[in-house]
Amino acid sequence: MFKKLLSWFKSNSKDSKKTSNKSLSPKAPNKRTVTSSRIGELGEYKINIQLDQLPKDSKYLNDIMIKNPKSRTGYSQIDHIVVSPYGLFVIETKNYNGEIKGGRSDKYWRVNNRFNMFNPLKQNFGHIKALELLLSEMPDLLYISMISFTMRCRFSIDPELRKIESNELVIYDSELSEFINRKLNRIKATTDKAALTEAEVLNIYEIIHSSNITDPALRSEHIAIINKD
Structure with a gap:
């Protein structure tokens, strides 16, 4: 038992x-x-x-996906766009930890001397080209490329990419509004008047907003193709 x-x-x-x-x-x-x-x-x-924190005459959009026939996915996905009376700021955000090393013309940048990432300036250049195509009726628009990294990084990059005179800027996320405002002030100091009226800023905003692809299936397919490499 x-x-x-x-x-x-x-x-x-x-x-x-x-x-x-x-x-x-x-x-x-x-x-x-x-x-x-x-x-x-x-x-x-x-x-x-x-x-x-940007000036009231500027408008911004987040997570925009638009058609890009030159991209292997057929689309460009843009993290943030700021439409200001003086031009468009196209912002790519990166979430890395450690040393970021690279130059404007390099195909790849190094992260902690351990692995490569595709040059984010070249990546953002593709995004700008997609926007230029979308806004082709406004060929004289100024585009400023900004790459934003977290404060967990440290930069070993071309020092020109940190100078406000450049139209390609690499910054920390905590500096974003500061650099945009400084760039706007720099442009204002060199021009007689704003390039865009309030109505034109709103029109550009509406064109981008209405062109944003929100279909979850298309977005998932786009990400899947990118992640294959």
Whole structure:
């Protein structure tokens, strides 16, 4: 009788462990997903705080995907666009940690001397070309390319890319509104009047906004193709 009771206890003990493990196993990935999502949301929140500090005559858009026939996916996905009376700021955000090393003409930049990333200025140049095509009726628009990194990085880059005179700028996310305002002041000092009226700024904003592709399937396909490399 004792042996039967012992056998019954061991059997139920194993079943209990299996049940316990099954109930716990989904929690780990869920926790990681929530953490990753919150980190992304925090990054977007920080950028939006910066963009909210821009002059009232400027308008901005986030996460825009437009057609780009020269892209291998057929689209360009742009993190942020600021439409100001003096030009368009096209902003690409990067979330890396460590030393960022590279020059304007390099095909690849190095991250911590461990791996390559495609030169973000060249990537953003493709985004600007897609916008130029979309806004082809306004060929004289000024485009300023900005690459924003988190404060977890340190730069070993072409020093010209940190100078406000350049139309290609590499900055920290906490400097975004400062650099845009400095660039606007620089342009204002060299021109008699704004290039765009309030109505033209609004028109450009509406063209980009109405051209934004929001179809989840197309966006997922675009990301999947990019992530293949």
